[in-house]
Amino acid sequence: MTKFVKGNEAVVIGAMYAGCDVYFGYPITPASEIAHAAARWFPSVGREFLQAECETASINMVYGAAAAGRLALTATSGPGMSLMQEGLSYMAGADLPGVVVNIMRAGPGLGNVYPEQGDYNQAVKGGGHGNYRCVVLAPASVQEMCDLTMRAFELSFKYLTPAIVLADGLLGQMMETLALPEREMPKPDTTSWAVHGTPETRGNLVVSIRPTALEQEAHNVRLQAKYAAMQVEAQHETYLCDDAELVLVAYGISSRIARTAAEALREQGVKAGVFRPLSLSPFPAPALCRTIEGRRALVVELSSGQFHDDVLLQIAKAGARYQPVGLCNRMGGMVVTVDEVVAAAKRELAGGAPGEPSGRLS
Numbered sequence: 001m002t003k004f005v006k007g008n009e010a011v012v013i014g015a016m017y018a019g020c021d022v023y024f025g026y027p028i029t030p031a032s033e034i035a036h037a038a039a040r041w042f043p044s045v046g047r048e049f050l051q052a053e054c055e056t057a058s059i060n061m062v063y064g065a066a067a068a069g070r071l072a073l074t075a076t077s078g079p080g081m082s083l084m085q086e087g088l089s090y091m092a093g094a095d096l097p098g099v100v101v102n103i104m105r106a107g108p109g110l111g112n113v114y115p116e117q118g119d120y121n122q123a124v125k126g127g128g129h130g131n132y133r134c135v136v137l138a139p140a141s142v143q144e145m146c147d148l149t150m151r152a153f154e155l156s157f158k159y160l161t162p163a164i165v166l167a168d169g170l171l172g173q174m175m176e177t178l179a180l181p182e183r184e185m186p187k188p189d190t191t192s193w194a195v196h197g198t199p200e201t202r203g204n205l206v207v208s209i210r211p212t213a214l215e216q217e218a219h220n221v222r223l224q225a226k227y228a229a230m231q232v233e234a235q236h237e238t239y240l241c242d243d244a245e246l247v248l249v250a251y252g253i254s255s256r257i258a259r260t261a262a263e264a265l266r267e268q269g270v271k272a273g274v275f276r277p278l279s280l281s282p283f284p285a286p287a288l289c290r291t292i293e294g295r296r297a298l299v300v301e302l303s304s305g306q307f308h309d310d311v312l313l314q315i316a317k318a319g320a321r322y323q324p325v326g327l328c329n330r331m332g333g334m335v336v337t338v339d340e341v342v343a344a345a346k347r348e349l350a351g352g353a354p355g356e357p358s359g360r361l362s
Contacts, residue, residue, distance in 0.1 A: 001180045007145040008033035008172040011075065011101050011165065012041060014149030017181040018187075020071040020099070022048045024061035026080065029113045031103035032167035034075035055080035056214075059087030059100070066096040067206040068330040069194030071153060071187070075101035078111060081119060082127070088162050089128030092223070093208030097156035103172040106333040113332020120306040123166050124281045125326065131220050133227045136162035136281040138251040142176035148278065149187060157188040159230055166270075166304065167281065170253045170335070183347060196329065218321035236284040237276045239284060240266070243272030246345055247292045249311055249325075250300040251277050254336065258300045261341035272345060285314040298326040298348050300341055305329060324348070 005013070011034050015023070021040040035051065042049040044181040052058040057136045058074045074083065081102045091098055102123065106116040126132045136324040137148040149165050156163035190196075197206050240262055241247060249256040255276040265272035275291045279285050288311070299308040308327045315323060328344035330336045 001143040002176050003180065004175060005051050005142065005178050006033055006173060006175050007139075007167065008075075008103065009037045010142045010145040010178050012037040012230055013178065013180065014146035015073045015099070015153070016041065016045070016047070016184075017090075017146075018071065018185050019151040020047070020073045020153060020154035020180065022050075022065050022072045023074065024050050024052050024058045024065070024072065025074045025076065026055050026058055028080045030075045030104075030105055030115070030172050031075050031101065033172070034101060034103070038073070041361065053078075055083040056087065057158055059084040059091075061095060062100075063087055063094075066091065066098045066327050067094070069190030069196055071157070073101070074097045075103065077103050077105045078107045078119060079109075079151070081092045081122065081322045085122070085128035087224045089126070089130050090133065090208050092132035092134065093130065093219075094206050095160040096206065097153075097159050097160055097162065097358060099152045099156055099163050099165065102150065103168070104168040106331070112333050113169065115171075115253065115302065115335060116333055117168060117254065117302040117307065118304065118331065119166065120280070120301075120303055120310070123164050124310065126282070132174040132223060134135055135159065135161060135230065135233075136166050136279065137163070138166050138278060138280050139171060140252055140255045140276065141155070142171070142174065142178050145171060146178055146181070150181065154185065155230070157190075157235055158227055160193065161226070166252070168253055182211050190237055226289070231282045234284040234287070235278040235280060236287045237278060239274040239276070241273030241275065241291055243271050245271045245295060247295050247297045248272060248274045248275075248300055248341065248345070249288070250274065251280060251307065254300045254302055257336060257338055257341060261300075261338045261345065262286075264338055264342050266346055270301070270345065270349065283310070283314050285318045289315055289318045292323050292325075296324045296326070296348055297340075298328055298345055299328050300336060301327075302331065302335065303329060304331055
């Protein structure tokens with residue numbers, strides 16, 4: 001069965017098929033339809049919706065629900081995501097699952113409601129305090145807004161860490177055909193760690209404080225081992241890369257622009273392909289290094305180069321030989337065009353200094 005829906009609505013559909021039974025949130029453009037759809041659909045099937053007074057309250061409600069083993073969801077955009085950082089850090093410190101959807105808008109500050117990808121560092125580096133990481137998944141279509149929301153719940157409960165679905169205003173607001181999942185995901189067994197108020201869970205303790213430095217260090221060491229184990233979950237997609245001389249590296253809505261740009265470049269005799277990470281944390285670094293080895297690369301993004309910096313970092317951490325990696329970007333809600341990407345790609349191939357950005361196109 002298929003439906004023609006907005007990306008924001010697809011998030012709620014995916015959450016319901018994932019077994020999500022509680023939604024806490026506060027509406028904010030361009031993510032408001034997620035709260036609207038949850039308010040409409042959750043109570044109709046016996047699930048709970050509560051509009052919180054603010055985003056700080058929302059994430060702490062998710063914390064409480066997660067501690068009780070519930071599958072909880074919230075969603076927001078830029079300023080609201082900033083308010084949730086303390087709660088996310090507390091959840092990571094307490095080994096609690098939960099899913100947050102960030103429909104990115106331009107910042108900093110109030111910025112505007114147009115699409116951007118400027119929340120990349122906040123999401124993948126752990127925007128709150130402490131040495132923690134979240135699972136971060138990056139959809140590029142309405143279908144993936146549903147599918148990767150389901151995947152976020154799966155990984156969040158598997159690794160007991162918060163998960164973020166990182167999209168943007170374009171993906172949230174666009175309408176496409178969605179093929180509904182065939183069945184609802186099975187509910188995870190939470191009795192080993194959650195507090196259900198039953199004899200079986202009476203000994204479970206949810207806490208994010210460790211009184212001594214040695215205990216806190218041991219906890220952090222265990223968390224880092226957990227994040228390293230998550231690397232097996234890294235996902236990516238390649239397009240026209242087998243014979244490519246130039247690889248466009250992009251995620252989310254930018255990857256769709258990059259795909260069209262790669263096709264346009266091939267029509268002009270330039271063999272271009274696209275590498276797209278579906279998971280930004282864990283990052284598919286080995287696959288990226290294999291794909292761009294011996295080739296020039298150009299990052300396409302809607303931010304100041306946050307993703308570009310991370311691509312360089314991931315290459316260096318993987319120990320790959322240095323590759324020229326250029327940058328084609330826009331900010332402030334301006335969306336990079338196919339023509340701008342094509343022009344930047346040609347400049348990159350014409351001999352831009354290795355590793356230097358191609359520069360923002362105005």
